[in-house]
Amino acid sequence: MLEVEGLVKQFEDRRAIDSLGFGLEGGQVLGLVGPNGAGKTTTLRCISGILEPDAGRVVLDGVVAAEQPTELRRRLALVPDEPHLFARLTVWEHLELVARLYEVDAWRPRAEELLEALELSERRDSMAGSLSRGMRQKVAVAGGLLHRPKLLLLDEPLVGLDPRGIRTLFDAIRSTADTGSAVIMSSHLLGQIEDHCTEFLILRAGCKLFHGSKSEIAASLPTMRAEASLEEIFFGATESSESGQAARSDRTGE
Amino acid sequence: MTRGLWWLLWRDTIGAGRGIAARTLRPMPILLALGFLLLAGLLAYATRGQPGISLAGARQIGAPVLAMVVLLGVFSPHGLFFRPAEIDWLFPAPVSRRSLALFNILVRARTAVLSGLVLPMFVSWRGNDPLFTFLGYTLVFLLLQISAQWFAVVRAWLATRAALPIRYVLGIALFAIPLGAVAIELRTHPGDLASFMIDSRVLSMLGAPVRPFLGVVVAESGMVACANAALALALLAAIVSHILWLDVPYRETAIAGTERFSRRLANMRGGGGSFGVSAASVRSRLPMFPRLGGAGPIAWRQLLELIRNPRGVGLVVGVVAITAGGSLAGPMLRGAEGEPFPPGFALVAVFISTWIPLLMGENIACDFRRDFDRMPILKSWPISPLAVATGQIAAAAGFATLIQLAAVWFIAAVSGALPVWLVLAAPVLLPAVSWVAISLDNLLFLWMPYRNVPEDPGDVGFVGRTFALTGLKFLSISLLLTGAFGVGYITQVATASRVMAVLVLAGLLFAACVVATLLVARAYRRFDVSRDLPA
Numbered sequence: 001m002l003e004v005e006g007l008v009k010q011f012e013d014r015r016a017i018d019s020l021g022f023g024l025e026g027g028q029v030l031g032l033v034g035p036n037g038a039g040k041t042t043t044l045r046c047i048s049g050i051l052e053p054d055a056g057r058v059v060l061d062g063v064v065a066a067e068q069p070t071e072l073r074r075r076l077a078l079v080p081d082e083p084h085l086f087a088r089l090t091v092w093e094h095l096e097l098v099a100r101l102y103e104v105d106a107w108r109p110r111a112e113e114l115l116e117a118l119e120l121s122e123r124r125d126s127m128a129g130s131l132s133r134g135m136r137q138k139v140a141v142a143g144g145l146l147h148r149p150k151l152l153l154l155d156e157p158l159v160g161l162d163p164r165g166i167r168t169l170f171d172a173i174r175s176t177a178d179t180g181s182a183v184i185m186s187s188h189l190l191g192q193i194e195d196h197c198t199e200f201l202i203l204r205a206g207c208k209l210f211h212g213s214k215s216e217i218a219a220s221l222p223t224m225r226a227e228a229s230l231e232e233i234f235f236g237a238t239e240s241s242e243s244g245q246a247a248r249s250d251r252t253g254e
Numbered sequence: 255m256t257r258g259l260w261w262l263l264w265r266d267t268i269g270a271g272r273g274i275a276a277r278t279l280r281p282m283p284i285l286l287a288l289g290f291l292l293l294a295g296l297l298a299y300a301t302r303g304q305p306g307i308s309l310a311g312a313r314q315i316g317a318p319v320l321a322m323v324v325l326l327g328v329f330s331p332h333g334l335f336f337r338p339a340e341i342d343w344l345f346p347a348p349v350s351r352r353s354l355a356l357f358n359i360l361v362r363a364r365t366a367v368l369s370g371l372v373l374p375m376f377v378s379w380r381g382n383d384p385l386f387t388f389l390g391y392t393l394v395f396l397l398l399q400i401s402a403q404w405f406a407v408v409r410a411w412l413a414t415r416a417a418l419p420i421r422y423v424l425g426i427a428l429f430a431i432p433l434g435a436v437a438i439e440l441r442t443h444p445g446d447l448a449s450f451m452i453d454s455r456v457l458s459m460l461g462a463p464v465r466p467f468l469g470v471v472v473a474e475s476g477m478v479a480c481a482n483a484a485l486a487l488a489l490l491a492a493i494v495s496h497i498l499w500l501d502v503p504y505r506e507t508a509i510a511g512t513e514r515f516s517r518r519l520a521n522m523r524g525g526g527g528s529f530g531v532s533a534a535s536v537r538s539r540l541p542m543f544p545r546l547g548g549a550g551p552i553a554w555r556q557l558l559e560l561i562r563n564p565r566g567v568g569l570v571v572g573v574v575a576i577t578a579g580g581s582l583a584g585p586m587l588r589g590a591e592g593e594p595f596p597p598g599f600a601l602v603a604v605f606i607s608t609w610i611p612l613l614m615g616e617n618i619a620c621d622f623r624r625d626f627d628r629m630p631i632l633k634s635w636p637i638s639p640l641a642v643a644t645g646q647i648a649a650a651a652g653f654a655t656l657i658q659l660a661a662v663w664f665i666a667a668v669s670g671a672l673p674v675w676l677v678l679a680a681p682v683l684l685p686a687v688s689w690v691a692i693s694l695d696n697l698l699f700l701w702m703p704y705r706n707v708p709e710d711p712g713d714v715g716f717v718g719r720t721f722a723l724t725g726l727k728f729l730s731i732s733l734l735l736t737g738a739f740g741v742g743y744i745t746q747v748a749t750a751s752r753v754m755a756v757l758v759l760a761g762l763l764f765a766a767c768v769v770a771t772l773l774v775a776r777a778y779r780r781f782d783v784s785r786d787l788p789a
Binding site: 071076083085089094097102142 | 266272341
């Protein structure tokens with residue numbers, strides 16, 4: 001479904017992503033985790049085509065990003081970490097906008113269904129400017145799901161959601177994956193996402209540290225228990241990488 | 255452009271109209287609108303004997319000035335501005351770069367039309383026919399918006415082809431060459447400044463591309479207006495075509511610019527001015543002031559934050575220097591032997607340098623406006639409202655006075671054309687003017703809390719609010735000074751004593767400051783943090 005090969009993104013003074021490669025099948029939910037500045041948001045932006053990578057290749061459903069960027073974007077949805085809405089449009093009008101941008105036919109029943117599922121029906125005619133952060137997040141998610149994307153990219157989607165909102169979001173993610181779409185979700189809330197992701201990609205300073213299911217990553221770490229939590233795996237992975245780097249630095253005298 | 259983008263443009267415009275209608279009936283906008291109309295009315299009264307802008311004036315003075323303003327767009331960081339919602343919803347959507355660029359141009363066109371409707375209310379800028387004036391100003395605003403976008407696209411295009419030093423050289427040359435040519439021509443011109451503006455070939459060449467735009471504003475017949483509008487539209491079409499033809503990958507630049515702008519907005523909404531505190535500036539120290547009932551520490555905190563905002567302070571000082579310096583530059587450049595410096599130019603420079611620190615208060619706000627997210631903390635301190643109000647106003651007024659005094663004395667020294675009484679009276683007049691102006695800003699804020707920050711770089715409502723606030727401030731200060739000088743004059747006539755007149759004048763100004771402070775203190779005491787904090 002999704003192939004990412006040798007992705008590189010250089011900003012003026014730093015390399016945000018360095019030779020990143022991974023694949024994802026339909027129905028899989030990938031948890032993208034890493035410390036601050038690891039390159040999670042940049043990775044999602046490069047995959048979605050709103051940033052052009054300096055090198056590498058993104059292929060989604062047979063569509064190569066560099067060759068058909070508009071077609072690629074038709075097949076995916078990106079829900080950003082800080083959801084900005086058009087203050088002068090209502091919740092319903094945001095969904096209508098998505099329907100028109102993505103040329104979705106007979107979108108109204110689907111929109112009603114999403115509003116119901118995300119508990120937004122009562123705010124359907126509210127102006128976006130009057131919504132709380134959690135509500136705005138839900139509107140952004142509804143917009144992302146309306147056109148049934150092949151790939152759903154969620155950047156820190158849990159921030160600002162109340163417990164019910166989080167459960168609703170995970171339900172929506174699960175049902176999206178059940179229809180054969182792939183989902184990538186970045187988050188710092190490791191305890192929250194570990195039961196909802198089928199696999200994990202751990203990034204650090206733009207590089208891939210580990211990619212696989214929780215048990216596969218745990219198995220590749222020498223001292224990690226098989227039943228370790230994602231948080232333990234995360235710290236084990238990032239700390240082993242740090243000590244590895246320190247050891248390499250010691251050896252090279254850097 | 256896709257149907258979705260057309261639909262968004264339409265719905266967003268309808269929503270903007272609804273929003274303006276809903277806001278118009280609230281007290282603050284009504285008060286601001288009154289201020290705006292008062293200023294427009296004063297200008298109409300002051301210029302009632304003048305028929306309008308002449309074609310020659312537009313050609314010889316307006317065109318080169320407009321051309322320079324257009325050129326300033328080279329440095330605009332908002333040339334490729336997209337609202338955060340546009341980035342979130344449109345950038346990942348299946349929409350081509352060209353469609354997005356066209357959408358951006360149309361959003362700017364909408365802003366230009368609204369600006370064209372509002373700004374010609376300042377009748378001193380009027381043309382000969384209201385319709386041509388509106389059309390002309392709309393085209394001028396469209397040119398400013400689209401040219402800024404064009405410069406940004408060309409910059410992005412150059413970035414992929416030329417090294418940074420070459421781009422810097424090109425940017426400097428763009429200004430240095432015309433300004434240098436004007437300076438050389440000015441030095442050799444035999445007549446006075448007014449005749450230079452009319453005779454200058456350099457200025458004529460500089461203004462040529464934008465002359466049709468002003469030609470519409472001052473057109474005396476439909477035919478002339480149509481001919482000029484056709485030329486202006488052709489130029490705009492050429493610019494738009496070039497933007498679309500270049501089709502540079504601007505998304506990354508746009509995201510970075512919008513994130514920068516959003517950070518600045520958040521800073522201003524939080525009361526921090528448009529610049530944050532830089533890491534290097536925390537080295538700046540200020541000794542603690544005496545307590546003075548609590549006013550001392552309040553003023554100390556505000557001033558400390560101010561001196562740790564060197565970019566904000568630098569911006570105000572820079573704008574004062576550039577605008578006041580601009581008024582002095584003409585006579586200075588001429589440097590004719592024995593020719594006295596025209597007093598009018600020196601007075602204009604004084605007026606500008608007195609007003610700018612007061613107008614740019616939002617940018618460096620170090621008073622209640624800065625603290626609106628911290629009002630609950632302020633209220634919890636064991637300090638009387640009068641002391642809080644005094645401390646808050648003192649810092650902002652003190653800073654403004656410092657810049658004003660430095661500017662006035664510099665202008666006096668350079669030009670030698672300022673009346674002696676003005677130079678001597680400045681240390682008495684300017685603190686009072688600043689104190690009352692800052693008090694008025696704070697009073698309006700505490701009575702009807704608002705966040706006077708733009709939503710985006712083309713926010714017409716923000717421009718309107720700023721104009722209206724300026725109008726109110728200008729009117730209040732004018733009334734105060736006229737009244738105080740009037741009473742002072744009557745005192746001099748009645749007592750035949752200049753000393754008595756000066757004492758009365760100073761007493762009146764002091765009383766105005768006391769009354770203003772008491773009003774601010776009362777408004778602060780009545781400020782209800784559970785109800786009055788703006789969203």
